[in-house]
Amino acid sequence: MIPLTDENNPCLLYLISGPLGVGKSTTAKILAARAERCVLIEADLLLHMLHHELPLSWDERLSVTWKNILALTRNVLQQGLNIVIDFVVEDELEWFCGQLSDLDVSIKYAVLRADKEKIAERLTTRGDIDSLERSLFLLDKLESMPQNRQFLYDTTLKRPEDTAEAILLDPRFQMHA
Numbered sequence: 001m002i003p004l005t006d007e008n009n010p011c012l013l014y015l016i017s018g019p020l021g022v023g024k025s026t027t028a029k030i031l032a033a034r035a036e037r038c039v040l041i042e043a044d045l046l047l048h049m050l051h052h053e054l055p056l057s058w059d060e061r062l063s064v065t066w067k068n069i070l071a072l073t074r075n076v077l078q079q080g081l082n083i084v085i086d087f088v089v090e091d092e093l094e095w096f097c098g099q100l101s102d103l104d105v106s107i108k109y110a111v112l113r114a115d116k117e118k119i120a121e122r123l124t125t126r127g128d129i130d131s132l133e134r135s136l137f138l139l140d141k142l143e144s145m146p147q148n149r150q151f152l153y154d155t156t157l158k159r160p161e162d163t164a165e166a167i168l169l170d171p172r173f174q175m176h177a
Helices: 024-035 043-050 058-078 093-099 117-124 127-144 148-151 160-169
Strands: 010-016 038-042 084-085 106-113 152-154
Touching: 010 024, 010 058, 024 038, 024 084, 024 106, 024 160, 038 043, 038 058, 043 084, 058 084, 058 093, 106 117, 106 127, 106 148, 106 160, 117 127, 148 152, 152 160
Parallel strands: 010 084, 010 106, 038 084, 106 152
Antiparallel strands: none
């Protein structure tokens, strides 16, 4: 176990983003397993609670999901626990961080990416090739966002263990208020 806190920042939050097929979930699980007193929020589970049968648009489902992520995050941080969040962050980063500004938390943000061919290979291997178009759309979007440039990490030739290690140790993933 790696202690993730110090006297200046009692809680640490890892926010792991990126399109499908880049290793987000596997990396998040490794990070959570390596951290002391850590909770893993697999936010896709929160999104999928809102069944397609509900009369909600995609934007409404996403909004409710982010509010649920925020509520869980605040509850966990108030218990003095560390968090790893596994979810695609599109336009929510500034809002989400702003909602946590009253808490004593240090945030590390990583946007995982991979070559398009590697994403296609990974999605095919896991039987999720139907998600390729959405994944490539998100890859282009996330890579083109200026606020993500510092936080991009290429997983094309990396094992998830190496990715987790880099996120743990590399200070470039640390967000500054």
